[in-house]
Amino acid sequence: MAVYTDVSDEDLVAFLTDYDIGEVISFKGIAEGVENTNYLLQTMGRDAAAPESYILTLYEKRVRPEDLPYFLGLMDHLAANGISCPTPIHGCDGATLRELAGRPAAIVSFLAGIWPKKSTPAHCAELGGTMARMHEAGRSYDGHRANSMSVPSWETLIAQTQDKADTVVPGLARIIEQEFQYTAKHWPDDLPSGVIHADLFPDNVFFRGARLSGLIDFYFACNDALAYDLAICINAWCFEPDGNLNVNKARALLCGYAAVRPLTRPEFDTLPLLARGSALRFLLTRLYDWINHDSTAYVQPKDPKQFLDRLRFHQQVNGPSAYGVAFEDISG
Amino acid sequence: MAVYTDVSDEDLVAFLTDYDIGEVISFKGIAEGVENTNYLLQTMGRDAAAPESYILTLYEKRVRPEDLPYFLGLMDHLAANGISCPTPIHGCDGATLRELAGRPAAIVSFLAGIWPKKSTPAHCAELGGTMARMHEAGRSYDGHRANSMSVPSWETLIAQTQDKADTVVPGLARIIEQEFQYTAKHWPDDLPSGVIHADLFPDNVFFRGARLSGLIDFYFACNDALAYDLAICINAWCFEPDGNLNVNKARALLCGYAAVRPLTRPEFDTLPLLARGSALRFLLTRLYDWINHDSTAYVQPKDPKQFLDRLRFHQQVNGPSAYGVAFEDISG
Secondary structure (H helix, E strand, O other): OOOOOOOOHHHHHHHHOOOOOOOEEEEEEEOOOOOOEEEEEEEOOOOOOOOEEEEEEEOOOOOOHHHHHHHHHHHHHHHHOOOOOOOEOOOOOOOOOEEEOOEEEEEEEOOOOEOOOOOOHHHHHHHHHHHHHHHHHHOOOOOOOEOOOOHHHHHHHHHHHHHHHHHHOOOHHHHHHHHHHHHHHHOOOOOOEEEEOOOOOHHHEEEEOOEEEEEOOOOOOEEEEHHHHHHHHHHHHOEOOOOOEOHHHHHHHHHHHHOOOOOOHHHHHHHHHHHHHHHHHHHHHHHHHHHOOOOOOOOOOOOOHHHHHHHHHHHHOOOHHHHOOOHHHHOO | OOOOOOOOHHHHHHHHOOOOOOOEEEEEEEOOOOOOEEEEEEEOOOOOOOOEEEEEEEOOOOOOHHHHHHHHHHHHHHHHOOOOOOOEOOOOOOOOOEEEOOEEEEEEEOOOOEOOOOOOHHHHHHHHHHHHHHHHHHOOOOOOOEOOOOHHHHHHHHHHHOOOHHHHOOOHHHHHHHHHHHHHHHOOOOOOEEEEOOOOOHHHEEEEOOEEEEEOOOOOOEEEEHHHHHHHHHHHHOEOOOOOEOHHHHHHHHHHHHOOOOOOHHHHHHHHHHHHHHHHHHHHHHHHHHHOOOOOOOOOOOOOHHHHHHHHHHHHOOOHHHHOOOHHHHOO
16 A cells, blocks of 8 residues: 655646546545555546546556556557446547656546455356456457566575575575575476466456456556466465465466366366466565565565465465366366 | 555445445555555546546554544535535445544545645635635534644654764754743633634645635644644745745735734734744754655655744844734734
């Protein structure tokens, strides 16, 4: 939860002259999201008929400005191909990306829905189906961005955290190093790939009642193995607070996905490895944030230990059936 | 900026069954306000025709639950008497106050407008006029609440801060003690009184363009000298970042007020004293928050020194004309 950058009313009004969205009637910082500054912006709309809501995002230091055209272009593309997600608003000059308060900034459409604080198997099934449709819709997107949070970045994060890792959990530096050696050595490079979201945690998935209403926050999206997105969601959605996998949730996620896009045999067989890599990725970024946390900042870092527990789970499974499905169930 | 209390989607949906405001379509924590937890709630409205916005507030520990009927009743009363302010939404049972996530909670109407990050004399004139109309409208409110942040509370705050005050500004404990002795001795008890807002800082005053569109956050409102509200606004609106009084702003505030409700001679004469007391009150609360700040909390405390500078200004003025007006200007 964070507002990193204040925007004066004069700057806001000047910024909005580049758009045809009507008079501002409200502008409030949103206490969600840990990477960027988000404001909920309401205007009277172009014809001053009824209030309209938008999200105005200022991109903070973790986002590379040169990646923004990929992200904004992707949201435009997915929205045009039937995936409910924030759509960048084009200014009078056609551009979606400009500058505000010294930051790259964009306005996107507002997405109705609330994210589930407590996930259910029904949520996971909806998520699986929507993610598969997103993967299909991404096939025709011509942008390309390597996954900046894949194996090479883990090595960097290890170098930046290994000195202090044992102060968080005794023995953690060694566990991480061994896991990295194993994962990097076996990491697949020939799975079906395409555009993945790469950060589909519950706070990025909106529901209206039981139905998924949209996906948000595409600022880790990239081209990578499609099944890696599934592995991330197993970690992000399917573990209970007590640390145990909820097999019903994992099964719902995988079957929901496969009903739209069946998995290949190599994808199925690689799930435990992908889940290990994904757990290691979030363990490392959370560990980095934990160690480097500025105590005067607004954001509370998330406990990295959660992902250590998940990593340990994936290390000990006998195979992908641990996630509640047989290959026959999800191969179409 | 703060969200102190998380609300699960199940709890929210259960809470809203007591209201007739339609399906929830959005629920986002707002990164403003330092006392309570505020969510911007959007629903499809009773007839599912168009999105409607509300604010859902969870009252945190600084608000005494027994005061809430006074605050909510006041907002209802002021709104019914032409003052634009959030209006409590009555549930199906007629009640405006209930409980959510273990906190007292209420839904109020959403007020269009944005607060000025940089105040101008024109803002101050608008504020003065609206505050005077609010004071007039408050005359017929039958609730009563003593000002919990007046002289007796200063003594308590001094006792809680005097040990560490000098670590913030050398000599501060003595300055505060002397000022308290003077202010408490001379504090008036016979000025025209009524309902005051008592916290009309810029972030509680919304504008649409040049026009004031509403007042929010009545959770310090109380019965006290009406001119004390003016003194608070002199401190909150009329000083520049360099610490100097902007006489144009003070004059605009006072003349804007007096055009609706002329000041009495004792009110005018007492302005410097009321301004000193108000500066001391905010100096003390900010000092308390500064000293007792939990470094892991989301809220950054505000620097108390600002109000020490303002206090010093009011201590050295020759009389109320320092605020840019003569009695003839504002006595109707």
